[in-house]
Amino acid sequence: MSRLTVPKTYKLYIGGKFPRSESGRTYEVVSAKGDFLANAAKASRKDARDAVVAARAAVGGWAGATAYNRGQVIYRIAELLEGRRAQFVDEIQSSEGVTAAQASAQVDTAIDVWVWYAGWADKYAQVAGNANPVSGPYFNLSVPEPTGVVAAVAPQGVPSGSLLGLVSVIAPIVVSGNTVVVVADEAAPLSAISLSEVLATSDVPGGVINMLTGSAAEIMPWLAAHADVNALDLSGAGSLEGAKGESWVDLQLAAAETLKRVVPPVAGIPRPALEGITAFVETKTVWHTKSML
Amino acid sequence: MTITQPVGLAPTDRAERLLGGDLTETALRLHLEGLSGVDAVGLEQRAAGLSTRSIKTTSKAWALDTIIRTCDLTTLEGADTPGKVRSLVAKAITPDATDLTTPSVAAVCVYGDMVPYAVEALGARHGDPEKGLVSVAAVATAFPSGRASLAIKLADTREAVAAGADEIDMVIDRGAFLSGQYGVVFDQIVAVKEACARPDGSRAHLKVILETGELQTYDNVKRASWLAILAGADFIKTSTGKVSPAATLPVTLLMLEVIRDWHRITGEKVGMKPAGGIRSSKDAVRYLVTVAETVGEEWLTPHLWRFGASSLVNDVLLQRQKMRTGHYSGPDYVTVD
Numbered sequence: 001m002s003r004l005t006v007p008k009t010y011k012l013y014i015g016g017k018f019p020r021s022e023s024g025r026t027y028e029v030v031s032a033k034g035d036f037l038a039n040a041a042k043a044s045r046k047d048a049r050d051a052v053v054a055a056r057a058a059v060g061g062w063a064g065a066t067a068y069n070r071g072q073v074i075y076r077i078a079e080l081l082e083g084r085r086a087q088f089v090d091e092i093q094s095s096e097g098v099t100a101a102q103a104s105a106q107v108d109t110a111i112d113v114w115v116w117y118a119g120w121a122d123k124y125a126q127v128a129g130n131a132n133p134v135s136g137p138y139f140n141l142s143v144p145e146p147t148g149v150v151a152a153v154a155p156q157g158v159p160s161g162s163l164l165g166l167v168s169v170i171a172p173i174v175v176s177g178n179t180v181v182v183v184a185d186e187a188a189p190l191s192a193i194s195l196s197e198v199l200a201t202s203d204v205p206g207g208v209i210n211m212l213t214g215s216a217a218e219i220m221p222w223l224a225a226h227a228d229v230n231a232l233d234l235s236g237a238g239s240l241e242g243a244k245g246e247s248w249v250d251l252q253l254a255a256a257e258t259l260k261r262v263v264p265p266v267a268g269i270p271r272p273a274l275e276g277i278t279a280f281v282e283t284k285t286v287w288h289t290k291s292m293l
Numbered sequence: 294m295t296i297t298q299p300v301g302l303a304p305t306d307r308a309e310r311l312l313g314g315d316l317t318e319t320a321l322r323l324h325l326e327g328l329s330g331v332d333a334v335g336l337e338q339r340a341a342g343l344s345t346r347s348i349k350t351t352s353k354a355w356a357l358d359t360i361i362r363t364c365d366l367t368t369l370e371g372a373d374t375p376g377k378v379r380s381l382v383a384k385a386i387t388p389d390a391t392d393l394t395t396p397s398v399a400a401v402c403v404y405g406d407m408v409p410y411a412v413e414a415l416g417a418r419h420g421d422p423e424k425g426l427v428s429v430a431a432v433a434t435a436f437p438s439g440r441a442s443l444a445i446k447l448a449d450t451r452e453a454v455a456a457g458a459d460e461i462d463m464v465i466d467r468g469a470f471l472s473g474q475y476g477v478v479f480d481q482i483v484a485v486k487e488a489c490a491r492p493d494g495s496r497a498h499l500k501v502i503l504e505t506g507e508l509q510t511y512d513n514v515k516r517a518s519w520l521a522i523l524a525g526a527d528f529i530k531t532s533t534g535k536v537s538p539a540a541t542l543p544v545t546l547l548m549l550e551v552i553r554d555w556h557r558i559t560g561e562k563v564g565m566k567p568a569g570g571i572r573s574s575k576d577a578v579r580y581l582v583t584v585a586e587t588v589g590e591e592w593l594t595p596h597l598w599r600f601g602a603s604s605l606v607n608d609v610l611l612q613r614q615k616m617r618t619g620h621y622s623g624p625d626y627v628t629v630d
Contacts, residue, residue: 049621052621052623056623056624222620222621225619225620225621226620226621226623227614227620227621227622227623227625227626228621228622228623228624228625229623254620256622
């Protein structure tokens, strides 16, 4: 007896919950060959606004957690990904049209990226911070602190990048205590949606990572201009083109209106690097008296 | 135990007109308990239906300004200081310093001992909100519990009025109401209303807080609304903001229906003030829709409609900034208090 398939209709991931798009819109996700895979929510500007509210609410708890604890939580994401690798391999194969070996290699690398950044959680401050030399009886210390809410766009349509590209963008942002609103790869969002399901069952507090699916070209201008977003990661925005031909430069211009930190696009997938973390921290310098004895 | 005989109540014009000149507690009880019961399911469905309206563009801009114009900006904390009241007054006069087209709020609402500081800080901007000025409202009568003797409640009220309060927010004695002593509640409201009188013959407006979160049933809310109006309330107000649940849309709708019925019978307009728990512009717009659909748009003026809120104004300002600049604003662009 033949059985009907059960195609899924996915939702967004905002504030630790899975809401439908406020607009009620969805779009079809198709495989590399053009076959129907699933329906995904097409996020609107109001979903982006709600995600920023959730991200802002989560900053205090996440930035206030100890660095060691953040490292553990991020490592736990890697553990959970490892446990669900078969699902990720399957989705990457169907949406990118790659071989099982290539998909498996991408999942491996994505897991390794999480582990790599997890290790930095309680170490980057030692490298990026400093005890400054001063000519007086006091200490002068510079310490990096998270910037706050970061809006990011995952690499769009980069080969072997639907999971790895996304992870390479969000991991360095959240490791220092920032929260993120990220727009997934529009054409291949399944890995992002499954990653949301991993995050929801991991120890990452709701609101730290908020995942929007839909058109980055439509949503990003609202996030770039949003006054309650502190930084803009355009690593994956190189190929964006808005309805009126706007490019990532227009996003940077909009971000300048509210003095955001902006990371410009990179070709392909961002490589794991300490600079990924230090791009989204602010340096606080304090002094403290020394004992005169 | 003694059974109290029907006693004569302090007469008010309103109660005499409706219940006859020989006003007794029995007559009042018969009236209040003879009111038709509230259809709770129907009421909540009607309120839910009214919250589905979509208010956009120019209507939204008008609604946002109306919310600010009819807002009682409130601080009722044990930790209030004259300095905090002064900053509240500054915000009441100029809610958004980045946009001077923003209207002033209707009033600042403070504890009685803070009234002199509010009056002083307002200076020439103190006056009738219909004329773009800002009133001073004071909570009185042992707010929020109302557990004090009548003498203390009256002294509390007189002191606030003497200090320059234009409006008095009193609480009813919920204990007396719930145990059926309607006459006690009635007499207290009448006495407090008399205490609102100023030497020059004018008097402060009286808002009567029912504290609907403690009244248990919609029927009780309806009775308490009637009781407060009969005793002479200028406004009826849902809550102190210190009890949860505070203002809800169904309760506000029910109280507005009593106001509408009173207006139909007598032609007199009584004001309404939901207070507590209204934090977002979206919520507040639903209240405006409910007013317009229940008693009519002419109620949407500071003399007949108020929001009691502390954080609502900030959310409205964020929405206003969004409409003006075209991009979303954030809490860094409005004042903290």
